[in-house]
Amino acid sequence: MAKAKKAELDLSTEEKIKEAASIVFTKKGYGNARTRDIAEEAGINLALLNYYFRSKEKLFQIVMAERIDKLFGVLTPVLNDESTTLEEKLEKITESYINMLLENPDLPIFVLSEIRNNPDQLSNRFQARKHLTESVFVKQLMARRSDLNPFHFLMNLLGMNLFPFVAKPVLQPIVGNEEMYRQLMEQRKKLVPAWMKLILDQG
Amino acid sequence: MAKAKKAELDLSTEEKIKEAASIVFTKKGYGNARTRDIAEEAGINLALLNYYFRSKEKLFQIVMAERIDKLFGVLTPVLNDESTTLEEKLEKITESYINMLLENPDLPIFVLSEIRNNPDQLSNRFQARKHLTESVFVKQLMARRSDLNPFHFLMNLLGMNLFPFVAKPVLQPIVGNEEMYRQLMEQRKKLVPAWMKLILDQG
DNA sequence: AAAATATTTAATCATTTGATTAAATATTTT
């Protein structure tokens, strides 16, 4: 195979494997996922998987980095947008999260449980604090409510948005079927920002 | 060994093993926990573990049932208390949860991720819906706010209380050290009920 | 067509790990 086509195919197969790995890892977690599962999901065989990625661990690291980006990528651009108000940020974050999580409901529980298993995974945790405390969002928040710890506010926002998905395996059977759960999440796109504004103004 | 002493010791050793299993399973999850870890944690050997409990799976089922009880046991008695107001229930649930979770921070992520791995685990999910919708809590809630879906309200309450612990591996390094995190949680004992009352009255 | 590369097939390794066994030792009960 020549360079051009090679790169093209490599990317395609590599992408297929990464995609499959992402699905299997996210659904089962690292420990319960078998490389044979991933190969099958990708429609290739085990030998090829090890030919592209040297090991399960390496493949996992790549997938994990992507998944973490996906989970927190929703947050960071909005937090630092100078052109939006605090209220608009609440609306944007909520809508982005709920939309993304409706497509990736297993994502939060996967990332959080894997980080629990291996806390070092989050190597940039030092800068995370700095990035957050120096964000436009936190500045706006402190300007408005100097008495309210931004961490509390953020925990509430994330809790309201992420928790229903983290707890979906428990809550969905109680609520009803899949579709009813989706409808509840759709409603929360409007409700969560409204509740958060209450906290912002009077909490 | 005679009956009396036998039962006594059995209980003690069985309890030691269950306690150890609870610790190891909760910290690592089923897939990543090794029976050898559990035996070591219990201060006994692998043979004895399999002598008392026939298999890892059986031991896990027992531990899991206990952990689920611990996680939801906080909720159920308060939800059906006829003698307390809605506001008092919010206060009780929040304080009970935060106190319990400060002692068992890994509990929510463990239970939720294991149920994700094996959704059938929650065999009583049918009655859960009934118990919940017929609870004093939901009746009080609907009497006060017929326009507010109780599931939304419950998701908010649980999200605010449980999510900070579910996300602790991510949030704690950002917030600061262990002690600072604990202080935040202590503050939330007063704050969460206040926020929930806002939602109750004006959301 | 020839060469280069990608992919499959099938077999095999090595390690981990849950589980079992039998014999030895300790502890408790009678």
Place this chain on the structure above:
DNA sequence: AAAATATTTAATCAAATGATTAAATATTTT
């Protein structure tokens, strides 16, 4: 002390699973 029971020790099994290998086949490039 004798009997019954609990626990340890050490060895071993069997299955699952991550990983490797070599040869065969398919595909693409030149």
